[in-house]
Amino acid sequence: MSGPDRNMTQRLIAAAFEARKLSYSPYSHYQVGAALLTADGRIVTGCNIENAAYTPTNCAERTAFFKAVSEGHRRFQAIAVAGSPAGDTLTQYACPCGVCRQVMAEFCDPDDFRIIVAGPEGAHRLMTLRELLPESFGPDNLS
Ligand code: THU
Numbered sequence: 001m002s003g004p005d006r007n008m009t010q011r012l013i014a015a016a017f018e019a020r021k022l023s024y025s026p027y028s029h030y031q032v033g034a035a036l037l038t039a040d041g042r043i044v045t046g047c048n049i050e051n052a053a054y055t056p057t058n059c060a061e062r063t064a065f066f067k068a069v070s071e072g073h074r075r076f077q078a079i080a081v082a083g084s085p086a087g088d089t090l091t092q093y094a095c096p097c098g099v100c101r102q103v104m105a106e107f108c109d110p111d112d113f114r115i116i117v118a119g120p121e122g123a124h125r126l127m128t129l130r131e132l133l134p135e136s137f138g139p140d141n142l143s
Pocket of ligand 1 (some may be wrong): 028
């Protein structure tokens with residue numbers, strides 16, 4: 001599979017930027033938005049949600065996954081992520097953290113699922129889950 005087409009890629013990036021505006025990040029001031037594309041073509045968004053006790057903080061990607069799974073979705077095509085220190089524009093690429101990669105591995109095909117990471121000046125990078133999490137431990141290990 002080649003991943004979402006150019007139009008869908010731009011829609012997902014735009015949705016991730018919108019979700020980023022809702023970031024609750026009073027401690028790090030690092031704002032992240034994510035837009036997850038389900039197998040049936042819906043877009044579920046998420047933002048990072050921080051906490052005064054720090055460890056309960058949830059990343060934008062996991063917010064999107066947990067929202068989607070809790071609404072009945074278990075198969076996914078792609079996720080777009082837009083993260084950067086507070087500000088209207090991105091100054092860097094925010095690749096998903098290790099915990100979020102592991103959550104993706106629970107539900108997503110390593111070669112078909114695409115991770116779109118938005119970057120400065122409208123650019124983006126496209127990766128497979130296998131590239132981000134090679135040799136992963138997953139549901140197959142327990143079947
Ligand atoms: N964060 C995400 O939301 N996604 C990532 O992939 C990396 C980090 C959030 C967590 C925390 O609120 C802030 O960015 C700084 O780590």
